[in-house]
Amino acid sequence: MKFTVKHIVATAIGAALFFLLARFLSFPLFANTYLTLQYAVLGFFAAVFGPIAGLLIGLIGHALTDLAWGYGIWWSWVIASTIVGLLSGFIVKAGSVESGEFGKKGIIRFVIGSLIIHGVSWGLVAPVLDILIYAEPADKVFVQGIIAGAGNFVLTAIVGTLLILGYTKTRVKSGSLE
Amino acid sequence: MTAFGYIPRDSVLHRLTGASKLIMTVALSIAAMITFDTRFLVFVIIISLVMFGLSKIRFSELKVLLALITLFLIINNVAIYLFAPEQGTLIYNTRNELFHIAGRYSVTAEQLFYQLNVSLKYFAIVPVALIFFLTTEPGEFASSLNALKVHYKIAFAVSLSLRYIPDVQRAYREISQAQQARGVDISRKASLRRRLAGILAILFPLVFSSIDKIEQISNAMELRSFGRMKKRTWYAARSFSKRDFVFVGISVLFVLLSVLTLVVNGGRFYNPF
Numbered sequence: 001m002k003f004t005v006k007h008i009v010a011t012a013i014g015a016a017l018f019f020l021l022a023r024f025l026s027f028p029l030f031a032n033t034y035l036t037l038q039y040a041v042l043g044f045f046a047a048v049f050g051p052i053a054g055l056l057i058g059l060i061g062h063a064l065t066d067l068a069w070g071y072g073i074w075w076s077w078v079i080a081s082t083i084v085g086l087l088s089g090f091i092v093k094a095g096s097v098e099s100g101e102f103g104k105k106g107i108i109r110f111v112i113g114s115l116i117i118h119g120v121s122w123g124l125v126a127p128v129l130d131i132l133i134y135a136e137p138a139d140k141v142f143v144q145g146i147i148a149g150a151g152n153f154v155l156t157a158i159v160g161t162l163l164i165l166g167y168t169k170t171r172v173k174s175g176s177l178e
Numbered sequence: 179m180t181a182f183g184y185i186p187r188d189s190v191l192h193r194l195t196g197a198s199k200l201i202m203t204v205a206l207s208i209a210a211m212i213t214f215d216t217r218f219l220v221f222v223i224i225i226s227l228v229m230f231g232l233s234k235i236r237f238s239e240l241k242v243l244l245a246l247i248t249l250f251l252i253i254n255n256v257a258i259y260l261f262a263p264e265q266g267t268l269i270y271n272t273r274n275e276l277f278h279i280a281g282r283y284s285v286t287a288e289q290l291f292y293q294l295n296v297s298l299k300y301f302a303i304v305p306v307a308l309i310f311f312l313t314t315e316p317g318e319f320a321s322s323l324n325a326l327k328v329h330y331k332i333a334f335a336v337s338l339s340l341r342y343i344p345d346v347q348r349a350y351r352e353i354s355q356a357q358q359a360r361g362v363d364i365s366r367k368a369s370l371r372r373r374l375a376g377i378l379a380i381l382f383p384l385v386f387s388s389i390d391k392i393e394q395i396s397n398a399m400e401l402r403s404f405g406r407m408k409k410r411t412w413y414a415a416r417s418f419s420k421r422d423f424v425f426v427g428i429s430v431l432f433v434l435l436s437v438l439t440l441v442v443n444g445g446r447f448y449n450p451f
Binding site: 003004005006008009010011012013015016017019020021024025037041044056060061064067068069073074075133134135136137138139140143144159162163166167170 | 207211214243246250257258260261262265269292296299300303307308311331332334335336338339340341342343345346347350377378381382384385386388389391392393395396399400404405446
């Protein structure tokens with residue numbers, strides 16, 4: 001896997017978008033838990049630009065968001081975002097979105113993959129790290145994690161898929177003369 | 179929009195290299211993550227507030243941020259209490275009830291002490307992270323990451339991202355206003371469905387115009403042969419001075435002290451009960 005200039009710029013713009021969506025388009029769901037669109041965009045960027053860009057967008061975007069929101073840096077959730085970005089880069093076959101080949105199979109893979117990734121990250125990684133680092137009560141962090149995970153998954157599955165489909169339409173299929 | 183980013187001043191902390199401030203932020207994060215020792219956490223907070231004072235940044239410049247921090251802490255503490263009113267008694271193994279509220283909810287000294295520690299632990303990282311963020315020039319941001327052996331491509335991505343946050347924000351505002359002129363409503367007055375549809379009507383052009391921008395910027399960088407070499411020098415890089423070594427020394431001391439509290443307390447928690 002190469003990390004080209006395009007990946008560098010995609011990482012930067014992706015993180016800036018992640019930051020902006022977290023700041024301005026978020027709806028409170030539960031105690032310090034928000035329904036936000038940034039994971040849909042993260043899923044989309046990871047699908048297009050691969051796992052390394054995804055990892056960095058999750059890490060940089062979330063760390064900047066936390067700094068600006070006054071969370072200091074809530075490391076456990078930053079790490080969970082990083083994992084979401086990394087793993088989302090592996091769901092879709094590398095380059096398949098770029099070459100405009102993202103059919104029904106791609107959609108199903110993307111949705112099921114996102115379900116697993118968000119389930120593991122918010123249902124397991126984030127709460128367990130909360131318990132290890134901050135010794136927070138287990139009930140609280142699991143409820144927070146499951147609510148956040150469910151919201152993130154639903155929005156990623158719907159909005160992320162629409163974004164990918166919209167993007168593939170602007171791409172010329174490989175081998176096509178149109 | 180709150181003030182977010184570099185605030186130029188002439189202070190000791192501004193004169194430190196970005197790298198040493200980053201080391202301090204990481205070191206304090208680790209130190210505060212490891213231990214629950216109240217004395218240590220209070221000590222860390224005092225030192226970091228002193229540093230904050232030295233940075234000549236006034237708290238009045240961070241009003242919105244401080245309000246958000248307070249709100250976050252209050253919500254978190256209420257949530258912890260509602261879910262686990264006896265978490266403190268579990269940790270400290272004693273139970274000194276102060277008064278009873280209702281049902282399973284009563285206030286114990288242990289619970290108050292535990293929640294105080296969680297809040298301190300969280301707050302201990304805030305001033306230093308802010309110092310790093312507010313006193314480091316964006317151009318030096320990347321070179322300081324690179325000085326810590328982060329690959330320059332990643333370091334560059336971080337500073338490029340800081341550079342483009344205002345741009346993306348402007349694009350967001352323009353698209354949002356254009357769509358509102360066409361009848362899209364994302365205010366609280368609209369129904370939830372209309373609001374969601376409106377948000378999508380803004381999100382799609384925003385994301386796709388960003389993709390175009392990626393193409394333009396990366397072409398411009400490639401034309402200038404960015405990324406051809408294995409290494410890169412930085413215009414904004416500064417070499418370490420004595421001051422920096424002292425600062426990094428203090429950072430390391432914090433981590434060592436934090437580990438020492440583990441030994442002294444025989445665990446992560448300091449138990450006064």
